[in-house]
Amino acid sequence: MNFALIFLIIIFSISLFFYGKSKTRSLALQNNLKLNALPKFYGYYLVLWCSIPSLVFLLIWTLFEPIIIKSIIIDNAAKLGANISDKNEANLIYEKIKAIHLGTYFGDIDNILQQSALSYSKFIGLFTNSKIVLIFSVIIGSILYSLKKIKNNNKARDDVEIILKGLLFVSSLIAILTTLGIIFSLLFESIKFFSVINIFDYLFGTNWSPQRAFVRDASSITVAEYEELKDAFGFIPLIAGTSFIALIAMFVAVPIGLFSGIYMAEYASTKIRRISKPIIEILAGIPTVVYGFFAALTVGPFFRQFGESLGLTVSSESALAAGLIMGIMIIPYISSLSDDVINSVPQSLRDGSYAVGATKSETIKQVVIPAALPGIIGSVLLAVSRAIGETMIVVMAAGLAANLTINPLESTTTITTQIVMILVGDQEFDSPKTQSAFALGLTLFIATLILNYVAQRAVKKYREKYD
Amino acid sequence: MSDIKIKSKNLNVYYGNKQALFDVNLDLNEKEVTALIGPSGCGKSTFIRCINRMNDVIDICKVTGNIEIDGIEINSKELDVVSLRERVGMVFQKPNPFPKSIYDNISYGPKIHGKGESKNELDEIVENSLRKAALWEEVKDRLNEPGTGLSGGQQQRLCIARAISVNPEVILMDEPCSALDPIATAKIEELIDELKKTYTIVIVTHSMAQAVRVSQKTGFFHLGKLIEVGKTEKIFKNPDNKMTQDYITGRFG
Numbered sequence: 001m002n003f004a005l006i007f008l009i010i011i012f013s014i015s016l017f018f019y020g021k022s023k024t025r026s027l028a029l030q031n032n033l034k035l036n037a038l039p040k041f042y043g044y045y046l047v048l049w050c051s052i053p054s055l056v057f058l059l060i061w062t063l064f065e066p067i068i069i070k071s072i073i074i075d076n077a078a079k080l081g082a083n084i085s086d087k088n089e090a091n092l093i094y095e096k097i098k099a100i101h102l103g104t105y106f107g108d109i110d111n112i113l114q115q116s117a118l119s120y121s122k123f124i125g126l127f128t129n130s131k132i133v134l135i136f137s138v139i140i141g142s143i144l145y146s147l148k149k150i151k152n153n154n155k156a157r158d159d160v161e162i163i164l165k166g167l168l169f170v171s172s173l174i175a176i177l178t179t180l181g182i183i184f185s186l187l188f189e190s191i192k193f194f195s196v197i198n199i200f201d202y203l204f205g206t207n208w209s210p211q212r213a214f215v216r217d218a219s220s221i222t223v224a225e226y227e228e229l230k231d232a233f234g235f236i237p238l239i240a241g242t243s244f245i246a247l248i249a250m251f252v253a254v255p256i257g258l259f260s261g262i263y264m265a266e267y268a269s270t271k272i273r274r275i276s277k278p279i280i281e282i283l284a285g286i287p288t289v290v291y292g293f294f295a296a297l298t299v300g301p302f303f304r305q306f307g308e309s310l311g312l313t314v315s316s317e318s319a320l321a322a323g324l325i326m327g328i329m330i331i332p333y334i335s336s337l338s339d340d341v342i343n344s345v346p347q348s349l350r351d352g353s354y355a356v357g358a359t360k361s362e363t364i365k366q367v368v369i370p371a372a373l374p375g376i377i378g379s380v381l382l383a384v385s386r387a388i389g390e391t392m393i394v395v396m397a398a399g400l401a402a403n404l405t406i407n408p409l410e411s412t413t414t415i416t417t418q419i420v421m422i423l424v425g426d427q428e429f430d431s432p433k434t435q436s437a438f439a440l441g442l443t444l445f446i447a448t449l450i451l452n453y454v455a456q457r458a459v460k461k462y463r464e465k466y467d
Numbered sequence: 468m469s470d471i472k473i474k475s476k477n478l479n480v481y482y483g484n485k486q487a488l489f490d491v492n493l494d495l496n497e498k499e500v501t502a503l504i505g506p507s508g509c510g511k512s513t514f515i516r517c518i519n520r521m522n523d524v525i526d527i528c529k530v531t532g533n534i535e536i537d538g539i540e541i542n543s544k545e546l547d548v549v550s551l552r553e554r555v556g557m558v559f560q561k562p563n564p565f566p567k568s569i570y571d572n573i574s575y576g577p578k579i580h581g582k583g584e585s586k587n588e589l590d591e592i593v594e595n596s597l598r599k600a601a602l603w604e605e606v607k608d609r610l611n612e613p614g615t616g617l618s619g620g621q622q623q624r625l626c627i628a629r630a631i632s633v634n635p636e637v638i639l640m641d642e643p644c645s646a647l648d649p650i651a652t653a654k655i656e657e658l659i660d661e662l663k664k665t666y667t668i669v670i671v672t673h674s675m676a677q678a679v680r681v682s683q684k685t686g687f688f689h690l691g692k693l694i695e696v697g698k699t700e701k702i703f704k705n706p707d708n709k710m711t712q713d714y715i716t717g718r719f720g
Contacts, residue, residue, distance in 0.1 A: 269526075348563035352626065354524060355559075356576035356633055357552035366575065371566045 189438035205234020248323025257334025341375030502682035556630030562622035564614035620651025
């Protein structure tokens with residue numbers, strides 16, 4: 001139904017575009033007047049007037065129709081004597097009524113249900129008919145209004161600009177509101193979690209074993225149960241594991257990325273640069289799950305065998321394997337960004353250094369890198385925030401048990417891995433275990449937010465200096 | 468007449484397929500200021516960049532012919548560019564202090580060449596260079612502040628001090644005043660007058676008045692060719708060449 005209406009609106013709009021164009025052109029010719037805008041702007045003007053009000057109307061109607069019908073039907077059923085004491089029962093009855101209407105209900109149908117279903121069918125029909133009528137009146141009304149405007153040779157160009165600006169504004173508003181929505185849902189679920197688990201127990205606890213907290217309902221938790229699980233949500237091992245793996249990744253990625261960035265920017269010929277830069281950037285385009293099984297199936301076992309041949313105990317899921325592969329994944333972020341930053345150091349600084357007799361490497365070490373340093377630090381910080389938010393590699397290669405360890409050959413776990421572990425499979429939404437995932441998500445979000453902010457400040461400070 | 472310090476013979480410069488200098492033969496006298504004038508793109512800057520081999524930095528640039536400093540050929544593969552640039556300093560069109568402190572800007576060169584082993588020696592070099600560049604009094608209390616925080620004229624004098632710091636014999640100046648206001652320009656010109664007692668100076672300029680004020684010898688370039696060279700007085704009062712005449716009287720360029 002709605003699709004047919006949208007289709008109709010589109011057909012109307014297209015024909016109105018051509019109508020408006022030719023109409024204004026002939027109007028101008030007949031009366032020998034100068035149009036205030038190009039004929040096509042009058043076409044756009046009609047299209048916008050025809051489509052936007054009707055589409056907005058359709059959207060609002062579609063959103064509210066079910067809610068209104070439902071409340072009417074439930075009210076009616078209650079008057080007819082249906083036993084509705086809470087929301088769940090109301091929902092159940094409403095679903096039954098809908099099923100009867102569609103002919104897919106096979107239970108017993110009593111009198112109340114029968115009558116409700118009939119009135120439901122009636123309301124649906126009524127609403128659909130009035131929707132069609134109203135939509136058409138909206139379309140016709142706005143078409144008449146805009147046609148009248150066009151006849152008066154209005155400033156269609158300005159109006160079109162205003163409407164387009166409005167559309168763009170609404171789009172960006174939606175993006176911002178979505179972000180806010182995500183943040184708030186994280187926040188509220190986390191608040192629920194922290195109402196059960198003390199925030200200090202969470203932040204400073206050294207033991208993470210949420211599987212112990214298999215509690216049915218957080219609201220009806222007993223003191224004894226709480227004592228049992230309050231030390232199950234210690235954040236320290238997770239942040240330690242996350243930082244540890246990110247640190248290993250940085251040990252791999254920073255030197256290699258930075259050096260290749262310097263090579264690209266300062267030494268490579270244009271031809272080499274043109275070929276090798278995209279190749280390095282391909283590293284960033286490999287799906288992380290591919291890195292993940294590479295780490296889990298190739299690098300991890302290799303380290304274990306190698307370690308055993310040296311007489312070391314290496315777990316097959318080790319922080320080292322995960323960190324190493326993550327580092328490789330991050331190389332292009334650092335190399336590409338630092339290449340850009342180094343490139344934007346003005347040539348005049350290099351000339352100044354060469355002119356006093358410095359060699360190329362002296363110039364790079366003492367003039368170019370210091371000048372580019374804020375930008376390079378920015379790129380490293382962005383890479384760190386990428387590393388601590390990375391999920392797939394660590395899920396597959398780092399291990400699941402929360403070990404508080406600094407031995408890179410043992411398995412360890414990260415914040416992201418634990419979020420995955422908690423939310424995989426069937427979950428009770430009210431248990432502290434599930435809610436802890438939101439708390440972890442919020443913590444992770446705040447950490448990467450701070451890192452990104454600092455990184456962007458660093459990059460910006462650098463830009464200001466040379467632009 | 469002073470001695471010849473720099474001598475170019477049949478100097479040709481190519482950027483890729485485009486020839487930028489054609490058989491330039493030019494002698495520059497010791498402890499004198501030589502001004503190079505001519506319309507934009509005529510090869511003045513290209514010429515002075517040959518004297519300290521700055522054109523090496525540009526991949527597509529090829530230089531043929533000879534340049535001698537004190538009778539020693541510098542346009543040869545065997546020549547050590549680092550020690551050449553120690554002897555031939557350069558100041559650029561736009562002031563380009565390093566984003567470092569004033570002190571580090573000056574001490575950079577000496578450190579590169581292993582001069583000023585001790586802190587005292589280095590302090591002395593920094594002070595002397597800044598004094599010679601007539602900047603010492605203005606910055607002596609803030610040597611640790613960034614050089615980029617100085618005014619345009621001060622930055623350019625800082626760059627001159629940086630060039631002086633390695634104790635060169637020749638200083639090349641590529642339109643050193645084009646980014647400066649008249650007061651800062653006057654200061655730099657005064658400074659050039661002072662510096663020519665110690666150094667051989669080559670200055671590229673677009674200002675005839677400046678050439679007259681600071682130089683003893685002037686060379687006029689046009690389309691990559693050296694059209695005329697002679698004493699500044701003569702070039703500006705009574706040039707031999709019609710083109711020089713036209714240029715200095717502002718008929719083209």
